[in-house]
Amino acid sequence: MKIIKSLTIIVLAFSFASFARANNFEQAVQGLLENSNKKKAAAVEQLAKVDDPRSLPTLKAMLDAKLYYKKDDKSLVIITDLEEGATVHNLMSQSDESISDKRAVSKVRINNKLRRLLRSSIAVLELSSGDMAIRLESAKNLAKNPSADMRDVLIIALEKESSSKIAGFLSLSLGLIDLENEDPAVRRKAVDYLSGSVEPQAIGALKALTAKDKDGNYLEQDKELAAYAAKVFKRVDTKMQLFKTSENMLFGLSLGSVLLLAAIGLAITFGVMGVINMAHGEMIMLGAYTTFTVQQLMPELIGASLFVAIPVAFIVAAAVGVLMERLIIRHLYGRPLDTLLATFGVSLILQQAIRQIYGANSVSVISPPWISGLWEVNGALALTYNRIYILLFAMLVLGLLALLLKKTLVGLQMRAVTQNRPMANSMGIRAGWVDAMTFGLGSGIAGIAGVALSQIASVSPNLGQTYIVDSFMVVVFGGVGNIMGTFIGAMTLGVINKFLEPQVGAVIGKIIVLVFIILFIQWRPRGLFALKGRFVED
Amino acid sequence: MNLLQQTFIYKALQNDIFGRYVLSFVIIIGTVIPLLNVFAPEGSMFDITTFTMTLMGKILCFAILALALDLVWGYCGILSLGHGAFFSLGGYAMGMYLMRQIGDRGVYGNPELPDFMVFLNWDALPWYWYGFDSFGFALLMVFLAPGILAFVFGWMAFRSRVTGVYFSIITQALTFALMQAFFMNKLGFGGNNGLTDFKDILGFNIQSDETRSVLVFTAALVLCITYFVCKYIVSSKFGKVLVSIRDAESRTRFLGYRVEHYKLLVFTFSAIVAGVAGAIYVPLVGAANPSEFSPINSIGIVIWVALGGRGTLYGAIIGALVIGYAKSYFTTSFPDLWLYILGGLFVLTTMYLPEGIAGRLEQLRQKRNGSKNDPSTPAKNAELEVAK
Numbered sequence: 001m002k003i004i005k006s007l008t009i010i011v012l013a014f015s016f017a018s019f020a021r022a023n024n025f026e027q028a029v030q031g032l033l034e035n036s037n038k039k040k041a042a043a044v045e046q047l048a049k050v051d052d053p054r055s056l057p058t059l060k061a062m063l064d065a066k067l068y069y070k071k072d073d074k075s076l077v078i079i080t081d082l083e084e085g086a087t088v089h090n091l092m093s094q095s096d097e098s099i100s101d102k103r104a105v106s107k108v109r110i111n112n113k114l115r116r117l118l119r120s121s122i123a124v125l126e127l128s129s130g131d132m133a134i135r136l137e138s139a140k141n142l143a144k145n146p147s148a149d150m151r152d153v154l155i156i157a158l159e160k161e162s163s164s165k166i167a168g169f170l171s172l173s174l175g176l177i178d179l180e181n182e183d184p185a186v187r188r189k190a191v192d193y194l195s196g197s198v199e200p201q202a203i204g205a206l207k208a209l210t211a212k213d214k215d216g217n218y219l220e221q222d223k224e225l226a227a228y229a230a231k232v233f234k235r236v237d238t239k240m241q242l243f244k245t246s247e248n249m250l251f252g253l254s255l256g257s258v259l260l261l262a263a264i265g266l267a268i269t270f271g272v273m274g275v276i277n278m279a280h281g282e283m284i285m286l287g288a289y290t291t292f293t294v295q296q297l298m299p300e301l302i303g304a305s306l307f308v309a310i311p312v313a314f315i316v317a318a319a320v321g322v323l324m325e326r327l328i329i330r331h332l333y334g335r336p337l338d339t340l341l342a343t344f345g346v347s348l349i350l351q352q353a354i355r356q357i358y359g360a361n362s363v364s365v366i367s368p369p370w371i372s373g374l375w376e377v378n379g380a381l382a383l384t385y386n387r388i389y390i391l392l393f394a395m396l397v398l399g400l401l402a403l404l405l406k407k408t409l410v411g412l413q414m415r416a417v418t419q420n421r422p423m424a425n426s427m428g429i430r431a432g433w434v435d436a437m438t439f440g441l442g443s444g445i446a447g448i449a450g451v452a453l454s455q456i457a458s459v460s461p462n463l464g465q466t467y468i469v470d471s472f473m474v475v476v477f478g479g480v481g482n483i484m485g486t487f488i489g490a491m492t493l494g495v496i497n498k499f500l501e502p503q504v505g506a507v508i509g510k511i512i513v514l515v516f517i518i519l520f521i522q523w524r525p526r527g528l529f530a531l532k533g534r535f536v537e538d
Numbered sequence: 539m540n541l542l543q544q545t546f547i548y549k550a551l552q553n554d555i556f557g558r559y560v561l562s563f564v565i566i567i568g569t570v571i572p573l574l575n576v577f578a579p580e581g582s583m584f585d586i587t588t589f590t591m592t593l594m595g596k597i598l599c600f601a602i603l604a605l606a607l608d609l610v611w612g613y614c615g616i617l618s619l620g621h622g623a624f625f626s627l628g629g630y631a632m633g634m635y636l637m638r639q640i641g642d643r644g645v646y647g648n649p650e651l652p653d654f655m656v657f658l659n660w661d662a663l664p665w666y667w668y669g670f671d672s673f674g675f676a677l678l679m680v681f682l683a684p685g686i687l688a689f690v691f692g693w694m695a696f697r698s699r700v701t702g703v704y705f706s707i708i709t710q711a712l713t714f715a716l717m718q719a720f721f722m723n724k725l726g727f728g729g730n731n732g733l734t735d736f737k738d739i740l741g742f743n744i745q746s747d748e749t750r751s752v753l754v755f756t757a758a759l760v761l762c763i764t765y766f767v768c769k770y771i772v773s774s775k776f777g778k779v780l781v782s783i784r785d786a787e788s789r790t791r792f793l794g795y796r797v798e799h800y801k802l803l804v805f806t807f808s809a810i811v812a813g814v815a816g817a818i819y820v821p822l823v824g825a826a827n828p829s830e831f832s833p834i835n836s837i838g839i840v841i842w843v844a845l846g847g848r849g850t851l852y853g854a855i856i857g858a859l860v861i862g863y864a865k866s867y868f869t870t871s872f873p874d875l876w877l878y879i880l881g882g883l884f885v886l887t888t889m890y891l892p893e894g895i896a897g898r899l900e901q902l903r904q905k906r907n908g909s910k911n912d913p914s915t916p917a918k919n920a921e922l923e924v925a926k
Binding site: 270274275276328331332335336337338339340341342344345346347348349351352355356465469472473475476507508510511514515517518519521522523525 | 844878885888
């Protein structure tokens with residue numbers, strides 16, 4: 001009985017609340033229909049205070065001159081294009097309807113004063129919204145073109161704001177507004193506001209303040225302020241550098257993970273069999289084209305296509321690898337240079353075959369929506385999702401491979417053959433079979449790398465060629481037969497590359513890396529993590 | 539006659555039947571074709587088009603390049619995948635001289651700067667272009683540019699005992715890096731377009747048939763000279779050490795030979811020869827292009843040597859002639875097939891014809907001669923006799 005009673009009260013309370021709210025909105029809106037701008041302004045102010053989801057669209061539509069009222073029942077409607085039979089949104093009944101006659105509606109007219117009021121009211125509504133995305137969007141928009149009318153709104157919003165990212169945009173707007181002020185104290189405070197943001201606008205404003213003429217004097221009239229701004233700028237700049245460095249670091253690591261994916265299969269085959277597979281790059285290409293083909297076969301399921309492509313690419317590339325090993329490489333055993341040449345021949349044939357099937361131009365592999373996009377941390381740091389995914393993916397592949405090598409019988413046999421082939425042979429390991437498995441595994445991983453690469457690079461028959469030299473460098477640098485070496489090698493080269501790139505340009509950067517590797521092998525001819533022991537000297 | 543028999547050339551060719559054939563063929567190409575091109579009446583059955591003559595000249599340059607690679611790979615076991623870089627460097631050195639010869643006849647008519655520099659708004663000639671107005675200096679650079687690069691690179695690589703596939707990979711990276719560098723505009727070698735629009739060489743119009751004929755003849759002559767120099771090297775004691783390094787590097791080292799020195803010397807010499815080949819090639823085709831540095835070109839040289847027969851000098855020439863001509867034929871008549879054929883050659887040669895065409899020829903000769911002359915490798919036997 002008690003429960004029913006309390007329930008009734010709750011239900012009643014709810015219906016009353018919604019009734020009261022609706023009432024308020026309807027009341028406030030009435031003012032908009034008046035001719036007097038004063039009364040309209042009062043209505044806008046009231047609307048801004050009413051906690052109703054319809055307030056914001058109403059105000060926005062009013063500002064964009066899309067708000068009309070129907071002459072017959074005085075209900076407000078939003079009309080994008082005013083024409084016969086156009087669909088309009090009725091704010092009162094919250095439903096779409098169509099109008100038969102243009103003359104049946106009349107526009108809610110506004111003047112400049114109202115426009116200003118609307119803007120600040122909208123900003124107040126948006127900035128006090130519970131949804132962080134709306135607040136962020138609003139703060140960003142305000143910062144794009146800050147106007148002095150917003151100052152009070154901004155100060156209140158900044159006080160209440162809990163998210164530092166949004167607060168950054170708010171203080172940026174405030175700073176830009178106050179910088180136009182004449183009072184030196186306010187301008188000094190503006191510099192403080194600006195120091196809280198790393199957006200390009202804030203940096204630009206600070207730079208302009210601290211600009212000097214030829215003689216080294218500040219261009220800014222208020223020298224004290226300029227000196228202060230210079231101090232602040234230095235601090236902000238350090239922060240910027242930090243962001244830039246971390247961005248470079250992440251870019252470097254993601255490039256490193258691309259290199260890792262491309263090189264790791266090469267390192268395994270080189271380690272186990274002592275042969276260089278020049279067609280390794282083409283295995284990557286096969287993986288990328290497999291992705292393309294899978295997407296062609298399932299055009300409705302692009303989002304899932306990558307998950308299908310990964311195992312398919314592995315199988316396709318591994319099959320080609322095993323075939324190559326059985327038909328060619330097996331017969332060239334003990335002649336590593338000849339193997340290099342024969343596999344190069346295979347790479348030419350594969351390239352030409354793909355060129356004839358898919359055409360010489362690059363094909364477009366679609367990136368599923370969840371993989372594309374940008375993660376903007378702040379104005380100085382933005383990361384594309386695909387880079388992050390590739391990093392994670394490479395780690396996953398590395399982890400699985402390490403498990404395979406350490407925990408399975410095949411892995412054990414591979415390591416045994418890597419360390420000492422004749423001894424492994426005499427212990428009953430079929431080295432030939434291990435060779436085929438290794439080659440298949442190495443090629444299969446290259447195929448997977450191709451799937452990943454198809455998301456960040458253009459897929460053409462030359463895809464493999466662009467990565468093969470870099471992959472070799474990773475293997476030479478990291479040492480063979482050791483996935484740890486490949487991992488460290490790839491990441492180091494990736495990071496070095498990305499840090500050199502902004503300084504000297506991509507090409508010179510690559511050349512420096514090459515010279516670095518040549519010098520490096522002076523010191524460690526067999527790479528960073530060389531296998532040690534007697535078996536190495538052969 | 540006695541005097542003739544004393545000369546090295548006579549001795550060198552005495553037991554080198556196939557070498558004699560190949561060189562005769564080279565001399566015929568190098569003399570008859572240019573003569574026919576210039577003197578045979580237009581349209582007659584003896585007339586050789588300039589295109590064909592230029593093609594022959596190019597192939598002769600390739601043959602010089604193949605000799606250079608055969609010397610390091612066939613005799614010393616160093617598989618260089620970067621010989622195209624040395625070839626191109628020699629070519630660029632010559633190209634720079636030819637660029638300077640244009641003078642104010644360029645599109646922009648600037649007497650001081652080549653066209654591409656004017657285009658890039660450069661106001662002065664970079665310092666490394668100084669001196670290239672002189673043919674002698676350019677010729678010196680044809681030797682020095684690849685020579686010094688090979689010396690420094692080889693010194694670092696051989697000193698730290700980088701061998702086998704490691705060395706191959708590093709040389710490939712070298713030519714790859716150089717290719718990217720030469721593609722850049724700001725390096726000052728014409729970027730994408732390379733060096734082109736040449737006008738004349740030593741005062742002769744570079745486009746004229748006569749000049750080209752002389753260039754083709756020069757290529758044949760240089761090829762013959764290179765052949766004999768290489769022959770001399772491989773039949774000397776130095777050459778024997780090279781072969782022993784190829785067959786058992788550690789053992790040679792234990793015997794007290796400074797393996798690095800031998801390798802460095804032969805590698806540098808080979809690079810210089812490659813540079814000379816490039817220096818003849820560039821005026822012949824009328825351009826020095828950065829794509830010549832591409833790794834695929836360098837590895838292409840290897841298949842000439844492999845198909846012809848590594849470790850026999852005339853084999854390298856055969857390989858370059860055969861593949862050079864085949865490439866020209868297929869890329870014009872069946873462009874889609876060429877890469878299959880080239881790829882197939884790489885696979886089949888290494889699997890079924892490791893000694894190349896030359897090896898097969900030697901086998902045939904041995905079979906014909908029966909057991910009369912038993913030594914297992916007649917070619918090497920011939921070298922031994924020359925060395926005496």
